[in-house]
Amino acid sequence: MALTLGQARPRNRERTDGPDLGLLAAVLVLGVTALAVVWPALLAPADPIQADPARALIPPGPEALLGTDQLGRDILTRIVHGARYSLLAGLASTALGLVIGVPLGVLTGMLDGVGNEVGLRLIDVLSAFPGILLALVVIAITGPGPVGLVLALGSALVPTFTRLVRAETRRVHRSAYVEQARTMGLGPLRIAWRHVLPNTLRALPAIATIAIAGAILGAASLSFIGLGAQPPSPEWGALLAEGRNHLRTAWWLSVFPGLALAVVAVAINTVGRRLQRRLDRKAPE
Amino acid sequence: MLRPVVLRVLSLVVVLWGTVTLAFLAIHAIPGDPVQLLIGPRDIGPEARARIVAEWGLDRPLPVQYLDYLWGLLQGDLGYSYVRKRPVADIIAAQLWPTVELALAGLLVAVGAALLSAVPTAGRRRAGSVARTAELVIVSTPEFWLGLVLLFVFSFTLSWFPVAGADGFRALVLPALALGLGTAAMLAQLLREGMADALDEPFVLTARARGIGDGRLRVRHVLRNAAVAPVAMAGFAFGNLLGGAVIVEQVFGRPGVGRIALQAIEARDVPTLLGIALLAAFAFVVVTTVVELTTLLIDPRLRARAVS
Numbered sequence: 001m002a003l004t005l006g007q008a009r010p011r012n013r014e015r016t017d018g019p020d021l022g023l024l025a026a027v028l029v030l031g032v033t034a035l036a037v038v039w040p041a042l043l044a045p046a047d048p049i050q051a052d053p054a055r056a057l058i059p060p061g062p063e064a065l066l067g068t069d070q071l072g073r074d075i076l077t078r079i080v081h082g083a084r085y086s087l088l089a090g091l092a093s094t095a096l097g098l099v100i101g102v103p104l105g106v107l108t109g110m111l112d113g114v115g116n117e118v119g120l121r122l123i124d125v126l127s128a129f130p131g132i133l134l135a136l137v138v139i140a141i142t143g144p145g146p147v148g149l150v151l152a153l154g155s156a157l158v159p160t161f162t163r164l165v166r167a168e169t170r171r172v173h174r175s176a177y178v179e180q181a182r183t184m185g186l187g188p189l190r191i192a193w194r195h196v197l198p199n200t201l202r203a204l205p206a207i208a209t210i211a212i213a214g215a216i217l218g219a220a221s222l223s224f225i226g227l228g229a230q231p232p233s234p235e236w237g238a239l240l241a242e243g244r245n246h247l248r249t250a251w252w253l254s255v256f257p258g259l260a261l262a263v264v265a266v267a268i269n270t271v272g273r274r275l276q277r278r279l280d281r282k283a284p285e
Numbered sequence: 286m287l288r289p290v291v292l293r294v295l296s297l298v299v300v301l302w303g304t305v306t307l308a309f310l311a312i313h314a315i316p317g318d319p320v321q322l323l324i325g326p327r328d329i330g331p332e333a334r335a336r337i338v339a340e341w342g343l344d345r346p347l348p349v350q351y352l353d354y355l356w357g358l359l360q361g362d363l364g365y366s367y368v369r370k371r372p373v374a375d376i377i378a379a380q381l382w383p384t385v386e387l388a389l390a391g392l393l394v395a396v397g398a399a400l401l402s403a404v405p406t407a408g409r410r411r412a413g414s415v416a417r418t419a420e421l422v423i424v425s426t427p428e429f430w431l432g433l434v435l436l437f438v439f440s441f442t443l444s445w446f447p448v449a450g451a452d453g454f455r456a457l458v459l460p461a462l463a464l465g466l467g468t469a470a471m472l473a474q475l476l477r478e479g480m481a482d483a484l485d486e487p488f489v490l491t492a493r494a495r496g497i498g499d500g501r502l503r504v505r506h507v508l509r510n511a512a513v514a515p516v517a518m519a520g521f522a523f524g525n526l527l528g529g530a531v532i533v534e535q536v537f538g539r540p541g542v543g544r545i546a547l548q549a550i551e552a553r554d555v556p557t558l559l560g561i562a563l564l565a566a567f568a569f570v571v572v573t574t575v576v577e578l579t580t581l582l583i584d585p586r587l588r589a590r591a592v593s
Binding site: 121122124125127131132134137139143144220221224225226237240243244247248251258261268270273 | 296299300303304307311421424425426427428429433436437441524527528532536546550551553554555559561562565
């Protein structure tokens with residue numbers, strides 16, 4: 001399922017000399033994608049919604065680079081204009097997951113004894129609903145649409161962040177300097193805000209980046225099954241849902257939007273892994 | 286060995302109880318009329334409304350309702366769907382097998398492909414990095430798109446497999462691949478890394494000095510040493526497969542619980558959806574517990590830690 005994160009951490013074994021071509025390519029892809037989000041008309045001036053029956057189902061070629069759909073709309077144009085929906089949904093739901101998950105992680109991580117045990121079980125309960133099922137329940141209550149989509153994906157990400165921040169908090173909370181702060185008479189809230197939180201955040205960028213990729217795929221998946229963006233929106237999952245109906249005759253409707261999705265996800269995951277590797281190198285066991 | 290088992294089972298009960306409580310709260314804490322939430326956005330007469338209030342005991346105090354709900358679940362009563370006019374347990378039971386079959390086949394693909402990708406390539410720079418790149422691409426590929434591509438190539442173009450349905454083995458191959466490969470890539474990364482670490486251990490040198498072949502060394506000794514992390518992830522992988530099944534059923538037009546869940550969302554059939562979610566959570570928690578106990582069997586070092 002697309003909501004989950006790659007858990008493996010690449011090791012330092014890989015060569016590090018020479019320019020990092022993978023990272024360069026990833027940044028390039030993300031740059032073009034960002035442009036498509038901010039100013040799609042610059043990359044694809046045509047209208048992504050307007051139908052033109054005379055140009056229906058043209059295969060990829062000189063007339064239309066990636067072909068046209070059953071209503072004569074240019075696929076490349078639709079993909080460029082759709083980037084906005086898919087990416088913003090991924091970013092917004094990751095942000096929501098962080099806003100809820102991080103404080104919850106700090107809180108349950110700072111508790112000792114019974115409180116800690118309760119916190120641990122709470123996270124277990126939250127994780128007991130597999131991500132997409134949690135998302136389905138949320139959407140059933142809010143109804144399909146962008147708000148429900150972000151709420152659904154965001155709440156599915158909460159346990160991931162809570163778990164990570166909780167583990168980091170426990171590590172920091174037991175360290176000597178927090179002990180010292182306590183003996184100096186600092187209150188728990190002040191310790192949490194000034195000393196624990198900043199130190200737990202160092203692990204977040206890598207995981208959050210990888211989570212964005214997962215959330216983008218999740219948003220597309222939910223739109224594909226009709227619970228996110230609705231046609232005629234050119235959201236990538238919605239494009240693929242339309243493409244499914246023409247798979248036999250027009251493969252390009254289904255291939256290119258998915259390719260765009262995969263390329264962007266690979267790029268984001270590549271950046272996330274570089275962040276992770278840097279973190280691993282900075283903090284040897 | 287008994288103490289960790291008791292502890293795990295106890296924590297399983299606690300987690301399940303918490304999950305059910307959360308579901309109960311979801312019905313009652315959401316702003317608005319619980320009756321309307323249960324039946325969805327449709328008009329009903331006062332009689333029907335009174336009947337639902339009576340069935341759910343909505344006129345009684347919350348703690349009593351809560352105990353009733355727990356008691357019903359203990360007896361296998363997942364509630365009643367006002368949309369389908371049938372008990373939720375019956376609705377799910379009728380469609381359970383295609384989904385279970387798909388999830389099991391997906392698990393087989395996930396484990397098999399992970400082993401094939403990780404065991405021969407671990408600790409080898411070039412082969413490892415090729416496999417790692419392939420896994421990065423697979424992890425970043427949404428399973429529904431993978432499914433569409435498989436469908437186009439192997440069903441529409443080559444006609445090797447049926448286009449839709451759930452009859453027999455041939456209809457299962459492509460959905461299982463679409464479902465399992467993403468999880469396989471995740472497991473493979475974890476396994477390869479663990480095996481690379483294990484290959485640096487002194488026992489490998491000892492085994493090599495005694496003349497063991499490379500294949501045998503990897504399969505018999507290194508794999509077991511590195512298996513705990515991926516096996517511990519198996520619960521998580523199972524959750525992945527359950528969620529992915531919803532999507533994959535849709536791509537391949539398969540019947541199953543995922544399709545019921547989607548129809549329940551369209552009809553705003555909250556009792557059915559909640560029943561499916563609870564059942565999935567139950568399956569997930571049980572699998573996670575079994576997995577945790579399995580890791581104790583694989584790795585004696587963990588056993589010592591769990592007892593102390």
